[in-house]
Amino acid sequence: MPVVNRRHDGGVKADAGRKYRAYPTGDQDQVLTGWGHTVRALWNVALEQRVYLWEQRAYTLRSAEQCRHLTAARTDLDWIGDLPAQAGQQILRNLDRAYDNFWNPEHPARFPARKKRGHRLSIPFPGQAVEVRKVNRKWAELRLPKLGWLRFRLSRAIGGTIRNATVSRDGNGWHVSFGVHTSRKPDTPNGKPACGVDFGVAASAFVSTETTPRLMPPTLTANEKKRLKALEQRKARQITYTKKPNGGKYSHRLRTTIAQIARLTTRRANRRQDFTHKLTTDLAKNHGLIGIEDLRVKNMTASAKDSVETPGKNVRAKAGLNRSILDNIPGERRRQFEYKARIYGSVLVAVPPFHTSQTCAKCGQVDPESRKGCGRLFACTRCGHEDDADHNASIEIEARARRTGGSDINSTRSTLRVRVPAIGRRRMREAPKPAHTS
Known part of the structure; x- marks a missing residue:
């Protein structure tokens, strides 16, 4: 051999x-x-x-x-x-x-x-x-x-x-x-068109050059979800028995339950990774410039719970939102984009995510009223432009990536900006004011 x-x-x-x-x-x-x-x-x-x-x-x-x-x-x-x-x-x-x-x-x-x-x-x-x-x-x-x-x-x-x-x-x-x-060197720039990608929960990924979002298929079927829930409940009962009468020793049934849960969760992770690899490979191959948001996933998925004395609000709802955000693994998508962009001759640009969902991709107006609540419709209060909120955000991400990435393709819309309240902005330290002398 x-x-x-x-x-x-x-x-x-x-x-x-x-x-x-x-x-x-x-x-x-x-x-x-x-x-x-x-x-x-x-x-x-x-x-x-x-x-x-x-x-x-x-x-x-x-x-x-x-x-x-x-x-x-x-x-x-x-x-x-x-x-x-x-x-x-x-x-x-x-x-x-x-x-x-x-x-x-x-x-x-x-x-x-x-x-x-x-x-x-x-x-x-x-x-x-x-x-x-x-x-x-x-x-x-x-x-x-x-x-x-x-x-x-x-x-x-x-x-x-x-x-x-x-x-x-x-x-x-x-x-x-x-x-x-492998001794493989980064490819030369492929010269293909640019795009912006908006990662979300309702729409897994919305590309600026496409009219429909890319949706990740369910990682578990309905029957698999029911089985996983039943196994988790069984595991909780078996662990309760293990801690009290059994002296902390894991039984063979408990180990079998843990193995069955591991098989389901591994299957879910593999399906999630399969969608992510197909998405990132396709975009890196067919685009020369890819713009994404520079997300802080750790801050986005922070718990809403404070303490026993001062509990947070909507803790269970926030926990469900955190699971949905992590299920789309934006950090893993960015990691894959980084090395696949070098392989296929494209450029990855991470732009500031502030107000991408509140900025009109046509006129540049920044107004929270353009997208009331968390609806899927974006309607600009200045020029009347209407679009899917995630698609509008992806176009704005592409425009920011073009400016940041040094692309020779200029954006067609104006750069009007309107000052908005500092609600939701990242906290920044202000310079200390000089003391007044008498």
């Missing part, structure tokens, strides 16, 4: 990802599950060690030093010794990267978090520790240290040099992911 990507050059980095469905045997499944929990525990221990040394001695610990501690721990603790040494070292390097992202002011990452028991199981490996061979046109095998050959479905060509590999499990089973160096 031909061997693919057995040795790797350390000077190149992964610039693409590949994910495949893996099919381990029964024994391999047990070994991978144990390794997954070991990886989680090792991450938590390494993170706790770094936090402790920084709080007590203001000492920054890095992976080079922790790898020496790991070598000593492998001889004393069997549960760490069973994990391949390459995977343990890769975990510590991943922790270094998590800290670097946290310290980088331009990166949105937060402080590295500890992994709970319910966290997704994953075992990372460096590219030098794995070997891939093709069995036939549809199947291939991955050789892992201490495990042997792991069979996976070759749904697409790897198409590059493997820099790292991760074996993970979700509700649908095991998967293997590769970080691949």
Whole structure:
């Protein structure tokens, strides 16, 4: 059998990802599950060690030093010794990267978090520790240290040099992911027309060059929603029994219920990702300039609940709105746009989102009265222009993107602006007024 990507050059980095469905045997499944929990525990221990040394001695610990501690721990603790040494070292390097992202002011990452028991199981490996061979046109095998050959479905060509590999499990089973160096350079500008995209809840995405919105199909059918609700209720009852009479020990029925819920939620996430990938790929291929709103999803989905003494208003309604916003994953869409725009020769421009739904795309009038409430109709109070509210917003987003992105295609409408009250605007600090001297 031909061997693919057995040795790797350390000077190149992964610039693409590949994910495949893996099919381990029964024994391999047990070994991978144990390794997954070991990886989680090792991450938590390494993170706790770094936090402790920084709080007590203001000492920054890095992976080079922790790898020496790991070598000593492998001889004393069997549960760490069973994990391949390459995977343990890769975990510590991943922790270094998590800290670097946290310290980088331009990166949105937060402080590295500890992994709970319910966290997704994953075992990372460096590219030098794995070997891939093709069995036939549809199947291939991955050789892992201490495990042997792991069979996976070759749904697409790897198409590059493997820099790292991760074996993970979700509700649908095991998967293997590769970080691949493809040597592909960004394409030249494709010269195609520009567009603006307005992401919403009622309309998943409304493109300025189209007359109808793109609606995401329901991620779960009606029967699947009923089943998920019933499973969640069953899980709540079983956990109540676990906490009181059973001493906190999870029963086999509770674990089965949790697995069934995981399968449904994973199916929902996969359908959501499928729509998002098709949407972003189509727009990046067929447009030269893509304008989107620079949304602050964290602020948009903040809870309406304050405290027990001063509870918020419409908490349940706001929780439902938050779920609808997150179901459309605007942050993931932007992430996909960013790397697909480079691949297909287009430009992504994120514009300020202030008053895009209250600005007339024809005359530029900004007036909250043009869109009363949250209706779908936009009627300008100045020029009488009428349009779907989301389509009007997408045209305004495109106009802002053209100005910001430096496009040589000028907007046809005027740039009239009317000062509006500061209701709903982002709070800004005002400069302190100088003190009057007598």
